[in-house]
Amino acid sequence: NAGVTQTPKFRILKIGQSMTLQCAQDMNHNYMYWYRQDPGMGLKLIYYSVGAGITDKGEVPNGYNVSRSTTEDFPLRLELAAPSQTSVYFCASSAFSNQPQHFGDGTRLSIL
Amino acid sequence: AQSVAQPEDQVNVAEGNPLTVKCTYSVSGNPYLFWYVQYPNRGLQFLLKYITGDNLVKGSYGFEAEFNKSQTSFHLKKPSALVSDSALYFCAVRDENNDMRFGAGTRLTVKP
DSSP states (O other): OOOEEEEOSEEEEOTTOOEEEEEEESSOOSEEEEEEEOTTSOEEEEEEEEETTEEEEOSOOTTEEEOOSSSSBOOEEESSOOGGGOEEEEEEEESSTTSOOEEOOOEEEEEO | OOEEEOOOSEEEEETTSOEEEOOEEEOSSSOEEEEEEEOTTSOEEEEEEESSSOSEEEOGGGOEEEEETTTTEEEEEESSOOGGGOEEEEEEEEOTTOOEEEOOOEEEEEEO
8 A cells, every 4th residue: 555655765966956756646636745844844835736737836836846747646846956955855645635634755855 | 824833842751641732723714623743754644633523533543632712722632652652743724725734843752
């Protein structure tokens, strides 16, 4: 029972590089979310999607992009990595907006 | 805009003693309230939720939470703490616009 799978688990980038964080869920959930977790700051919503083809900005979307071509996948793109994007990134999904979210184990990203 | 506050960064209790992790919220309309737990190097795991109904909500691993509308609080409780309960706990609130906000987290340490 995989749930939400995130890859890679760890990554180090140089300033200005780009990369895509992958997220896949096998629960047929409509809603998917990307968060970043910084120490002592809780989780901040970056982007979310309410279904395939529909995405919207969260609280901290600058520097990121997303797409949702299928129900299962919700990749997060960093185009020009900056040190301020060093964080732990979590993907989550839920069946409906008022239902509990299921989280992946995170991607730890360092930008040097 | 809605918000959620966890006034304690750290809570220490002895094994076998009752524990309380505090959460207060501010939201327009009826709140949807959640508690999640995070173990090291893992994503958040759902513990319990309040949407409507009884003010005392029972969840996973013997945890419960009491919704208090007049005090706008949703404190997490457990009658007898275990060392294995040591983790990071997050309160979250979703309002009628489906915007989700997480608290900054409270680190619970249960000492043998």
